[in-house]
Amino acid sequence: MPVTAGEFRSAMGRFAAGVTVVTVRDPACGDRGMTASAVCSVSLDPPLLLVCVKKGKRTDAVLQDGDAFALNLLSEDQVLLSNRFAGYGDAPTDDLSDLDIDRAPLSGAAWFPGALARIDCAVHGILDGGDHHIYLGRLEAVDLPGDRDDLRPLLYFAGAYRTAGDRL
Secondary structure, three states: OOOOHHHHHHHHOOOOEEOEEEEEEEOOOEEEEEEEOOEEEEEEOOEEEEEEEEOOOHHHHHHHHOOEEEEEEOEOOOHHHHHHHOOOOOOOOOOOOOOOOEEOOOOOOEEOOOOOEEEEEEEEEEEEEOOEEEEEEEEEEEEOOOOHHHOOEEEEEOOEEEEOOOOO
């Protein structure tokens, strides 16, 4: 018996995921961002990660034509940023002029102050992933602000934002 999309979504919703914002900078359209939790490390040599982007979205179109992107791993106090780039609320996802941002060195895409880690990637490859494209990013620059013991990640689990508890 085939698994339905709803069953698959419910099952994967029981897997806690870090919340990120993928950003791109396109000379024609400017800045763009999207919230993503389908992100994971792939390889240490070379350093690769992957991010999944729904086909047909504006960020997907920019990535198809571009060669680089940035990834911001969000902290627990960046829920509003996550919501903004997930399309909730009135704030635009393609005009970042009201935000305090830094620029990633390779892509020129937005790096958000307060993120747990900020990563700049060259597009290493694009794979077909059903209704998503899987972008392989080769890490070109990393910014790791803060003390490791003080980091408080923003997580998404069972349909809601969560935070990490104390270490076991």
